[in-house]
Amino acid sequence: MARSINQNAYSSALPNFRNLGILLRILLIVNVLALAAAVLQSTDARTLRRELLEISALVQPLLILSLVALAALNDVLKRLPYALGVAVVLLLELALTAALSVAGRPLLEAEPAPLARYWLLVGLTTAALLFYFHLRGRALSPALSEARLQALQARIRPHFLFNSINAVLSLIRQDPKRAESALEDLADLFRVLMADNRNLSPLAREVELCRQYLELEQLRLGERLQVEWHIDKMPRDALVPPLVLQPLLENAVYHGIEPRIEPGVVSINIYSARDRVHAVLRNPYRQDGDHHAGNKMALANIRERLQLHFDAEATLATRATEDTYQVHIVMPYVKARES
Amino acid sequence: MNREPKAVSANLPPLRVLIVDDEAPARLRMRDLLADCGGELPVEVSGEAADGRAALELLAAEPCDVVLLDVRMPEMDGIEVAQHLLNLEKPPAVIFATAYDAYALKAFEVHAVDYLLKPIRLARLKEALARVRSAAPPKAEALRELQRAPRTHLSAQERGKVHLIPVAEIVYLKAELKYVTVRTAAREHLVEESLTRLEQEYGERFVRVHRNCLVARAAIRGFERAATEGGEAHWLVLLAGVEEKLPVSRRQQHIVRDYSRR
Numbered sequence: 183m184a185r186s187i188n189q190n191a192y193s194s195a196l197p198n199f200r201n202l203g204i205l206l207r208i209l210l211i212v213n214v215l216a217l218a219a220a221v222l223q224s225t226d227a228r229t230l231r232r233e234l235l236e237i238s239a240l241v242q243p244l245l246i247l248s249l250v251a252l253a254a255l256n257d258v259l260k261r262l263p264y265a266l267g268v269a270v271v272l273l274l275e276l277a278l279t280a281a282l283s284v285a286g287r288p289l290l291e292a293e294p295a296p297l298a299r300y301w302l303l304v305g306l307t308t309a310a311l312l313f314y315f316h317l318r319g320r321a322l323s324p325a326l327s328e329a330r331l332q333a334l335q336a337r338i339r340p341h342f343l344f345n346s347i348n349a350v351l352s353l354i355r356q357d358p359k360r361a362e363s364a365l366e367d368l369a370d371l372f373r374v375l376m377a378d379n380r381n382l383s384p385l386a387r388e389v390e391l392c393r394q395y396l397e398l399e400q401l402r403l404g405e406r407l408q409v410e411w412h413i414d415k416m417p418r419d420a421l422v423p424p425l426v427l428q429p430l431l432e433n434a435v436y437h438g439i440e441p442r443i444e445p446g447v448v449s450i451n452i453y454s455a456r457d458r459v460h461a462v463l464r465n466p467y468r469q470d471g472d473h474h475a476g477n478k479m480a481l482a483n484i485r486e487r488l489q490l491h492f493d494a495e496a497t498l499a500t501r502a503t504e505d506t507y508q509v510h511i512v513m514p515y516v517k518a519r520e521s
Numbered sequence: 522m523n524r525e526p527k528a529v530s531a532n533l534p535p536l537r538v539l540i541v542d543d544e545a546p547a548r549l550r551m552r553d554l555l556a557d558c559g560g561e562l563p564v565e566v567s568g569e570a571a572d573g574r575a576a577l578e579l580l581a582a583e584p585c586d587v588v589l590l591d592v593r594m595p596e597m598d599g600i601e602v603a604q605h606l607l608n609l610e611k612p613p614a615v616i617f618a619t620a621y622d623a624y625a626l627k628a629f630e631v632h633a634v635d636y637l638l639k640p641i642r643l644a645r646l647k648e649a650l651a652r653v654r655s656a657a658p659p660k661a662e663a664l665r666e667l668q669r670a671p672r673t674h675l676s677a678q679e680r681g682k683v684h685l686i687p688v689a690e691i692v693y694l695k696a697e698l699k700y701v702t703v704r705t706a707a708r709e710h711l712v713e714e715s716l717t718r719l720e721q722e723y724g725e726r727f728v729r730v731h732r733n734c735l736v737a738r739a740a741i742r743g744f745e746r747a748a749t750e751g752g753e754a755h756w757l758v759l760l761a762g763v764e765e766k767l768p769v770s771r772r773q774q775h776i777v778r779d780y781s782r783r
Contacts, residue, residue: 349546443543
């Protein structure tokens, strides 16, 4: 179970406190609350500035300390049952508040309010934030998007399935060995397509799947389909959402290779740089397409899954030049842990 | 083997079949199936082609009775190829083959066009081939309605051969009596089409400058003022790739303004 991030149902997971998107959200929400409090207490712009400064002096140290502590404790928190995790986070916040109020007392000009009042404010804010992440987790829950995902999965191009079967049929008499391995590839591919794909899986496995898929396409298209792999520097143990690359290759073949008589190159370039995994796919492209609805759907689906798994830390960018189409995915390098 | 050949098939020459599919394994599969038909239904494969252009070239050299035509092919889809086939001296019957295309299947049913689903079953292939002897080639009207995207080529009949003209190379189209003259930078062709229908099909690419003339928007180089013999002034359109200047009718003068505004 070590190789999954969102394997739990929505109700039982604290947010990933090491995720940049989560940290940014906490920063933003707490600061907006501080601003609101300052506005409430002030009468004009000058007092607003003073109020904001005073509130910040109290809020920012606690905020920064909390984020550091939560990020540090993230792995421990992850392992706790949800209710216990919530309790630990609340207690942690109250403890930090107490510590700061003792340590900070000499630094403040005015006499601070009683500790109980800070506890109340901090407790309420923490609870509100946790509730927000709970709702957000539910909205982005794997259960929900898997329903969407399955609707999309069922739409793997039937065109591909039937044409592949037709190609295999043609091999049975002339080249039974090749027909066998083609059917094995097809079975593997559909096993993954029909599997529960909520869990992240190793990049090496996704690449293997892509290989099998391209073998099948090569069976049909022969030398019209040329494939270039640049994966020497690929981080094999990186965890990625299953089927993050295969649908993109399917698009590349459908829109880039099949409409051409002359051979075309699909290139796959995977590498890691500064703790990020990059995947760059390119295919030939002709600007006349009104048939890109299928492409957009697959891209939207992959974007959604990347967001679900990695939030703001993953991006997917496309670029069409005169004769090539490129998809560039950047994901955080999440390593598979030995279990 | 077949000890009691049916009277019908015994008297008829074998059916000549051309296989058109862009995927080699699909052609191979079709060949195998046709060989399996052999016993009851004499069939002879007259050739194989990987795209529409190659198919038309083969047919110019060696006619056939029926074309087994894949629908989804690069450059020119099967529906378009079938329309160009109608320009042959003796158009063959056509049986479409497709792996999956909900839209096309429905349209085939509506227009009673024969089709096979891939992977193809021997029994279905036999049925379709048996029907072909009595079947007429598909109707131009039905094929036009099956066509989804504008055709990539127009075709002209020239000395018994079908000549393909890439639409991208056309500079202008001019209606004359029964035909339309198609002008490319290289030469002129006569095609049996209606200018109105061409205007509908390629509304994006061509613009009407005169009651009898469509010009390629991309080929317009400018306009020139000219006086007719009667002394009335009118506009001429200048086109890339051809010397000729074509008159712009009074009714279409707005395109001159539209052009200068671009």
